[in-house]
Amino acid sequence: MPEQLTSDLLNSIPLPGFERTLGELRLVKSVSLNDRGVCEVSLELPVPGYPHQEKLEQSIREKIASVDGAPDEIAITCSLNVKGPESGASVGLRVKNVVAVGSGKGGVGKSTVAASLAYGLSSMGAKVGLLDADVYGPSIPHMLGATGKPEVREHLNTDGSVIQRIHPVQHDGLAVMSIGFLVAEENAVIWRGPMLHKLLTQFISETEWGELDYLIVDMPPGTGDVALTLSQMMSLAGAIVVCTPQKVALLDAVKAIAMYQQVKIPILGMVENMTGDLFGKGGARATAAEKGIPFLGEISSDPAIRIQGDESRLGELFKQESAARTNLLELCSNVAMEIARQYLAKPQAPTLEILQ
Numbered sequence: 001m002p003e004q005l006t007s008d009l010l011n012s013i014p015l016p017g018f019e020r021t022l023g024e025l026r027l028v029k030s031v032s033l034n035d036r037g038v039c040e041v042s043l044e045l046p047v048p049g050y051p052h053q054e055k056l057e058q059s060i061r062e063k064i065a066s067v068d069g070a071p072d073e074i075a076i077t078c079s080l081n082v083k084g085p086e087s088g089a090s091v092g093l094r095v096k097n098v099v100a101v102g103s104g105k106g107g108v109g110k111s112t113v114a115a116s117l118a119y120g121l122s123s124m125g126a127k128v129g130l131l132d133a134d135v136y137g138p139s140i141p142h143m144l145g146a147t148g149k150p151e152v153r154e155h156l157n158t159d160g161s162v163i164q165r166i167h168p169v170q171h172d173g174l175a176v177m178s179i180g181f182l183v184a185e186e187n188a189v190i191w192r193g194p195m196l197h198k199l200l201t202q203f204i205s206e207t208e209w210g211e212l213d214y215l216i217v218d219m220p221p222g223t224g225d226v227a228l229t230l231s232q233m234m235s236l237a238g239a240i241v242v243c244t245p246q247k248v249a250l251l252d253a254v255k256a257i258a259m260y261q262q263v264k265i266p267i268l269g270m271v272e273n274m275t276g277d278l279f280g281k282g283g284a285r286a287t288a289a290e291k292g293i294p295f296l297g298e299i300s301s302d303p304a305i306r307i308q309g310d311e312s313r314l315g316e317l318f319k320q321e322s323a324a325r326t327n328l329l330e331l332c333s334n335v336a337m338e339i340a341r342q343y344l345a346k347p348q349a350p351t352l353e354i355l356q
């Protein structure tokens with residue numbers, strides 16, 4: 001094997017979509033020659049559904065081909081290693097990115113977007129949890145068709161003491177937690193502020209979420225209480241603000257953005273939902289541009305989305321090809337890219353410079 005064929009050769013290649021090189025992000029795991037003379041490259045990608053994979057692989061092939069005596073055949077394998085601020089570290093969670101999905105107005109599709117992000121990111125290979133923080137109107141169990149009860153199990157602490165941990169419901173490969181699993185749907189629950197705070201705290205720090213790349217939080221409409229509790233507990237990867245294209249929804253979305261900014265949760269961007277004939281199109285993109293925040297995509301108004309959600313089988317949207325699936329997966333990929341972009345732009349994000 002030519003001497004230059006090592007990870008170092010590839011470390012200077014820029015990662016498309018980010019202002020970082022493969023070396024800075026330690027994405028090249030190995031470069032070797034197998035016994036059939038094939039150059040094998042093992043790579044880690046920092047986001048699921050990475051949209052520039054082909055372009056990156058092309059740059060790698062060109063770089064290897066530029067080496068004298070390089071083999072003709074190159075095999076690249078990619079695995080996923082999601083990057084993130086380890087949002088839950090301060091409360092003992094092993095979750096890389098906690099992402100809030102909120103809006104100013106009710107009924108614009110927060111729960112649909114939150115659940116779709118969970119399914120979509122999971123179908124792209126990420127480990128995902130879904131927390132229904134809408135304790136007044138929990139809709140996640142119904143939308144997913146998830147049943148069962150979170151179990152309380154005893155765990156042994158490192159110091160030998162026994163603690164009780166709540167285990168989320170596992171559904172379609174997602175870890176799911178909702179007050180809807182504990183209280184019958186038709187029973188309205190009146191939660192006072194401190195109880196709400198305590199319940200959310202339990203759902204986060206006393207729950208055994210396991211190792212997750214993303215914990216998606218379906219936020220209740222309006223109020224800033226839940227956002228405040230979350231922001232006090234951990235450093236979120238950010239919040240996504242969902243709105244529909246009408247003027248009133250956009251005005252409320254602007255208020256929601258201000259609310260997140262006030263509690264110091266970074267804004268990942270805006271999503272326009274139910275784009276189409278009925279409500280119009282493009283309002284959220286324009287508002288995002290005005291506010292100087294990213295626009296993450298639009299979801300068409302699509303009866304398939306409503307029907308699958310209403311009939312407790314939202315996950316089926318991700319099982320076969322459809323316009324809705326393509327639409328939602330593109331949104332997931334945009335969201336994953338934006339999360340990684342914002343994280344990697346922060347000064348504390350890891351680089352290899354110290355080692356080079």
Ligand SMILES: Nc1ncnc2c1ncn2[C@@H]1O[C@H](COP(=O)(O)OP(=O)(O)OP(=O)(O)O)[C@@H](O)[C@H]1O
Pocket residue numbers: 103105106107108109110111112113134137139220221273274275299300301302303305306307309310
């Ligand atoms: N893109 C879409 N196309 C068609 N129907 C949709 C779309 N997005 C959401 N819906 C439907 O709109 C209704 C409201 O959606 P959803 O429950 O997700 O909103 P929400 O913002 O979470 O509401 P709430 O404020 O009550 O929590 C549901 O019936 C859902 O199926």
Ligand SMILES: [Mg+2]
Pocket residue numbers: 110111112134139218
């Ligand atoms: Mg909802």
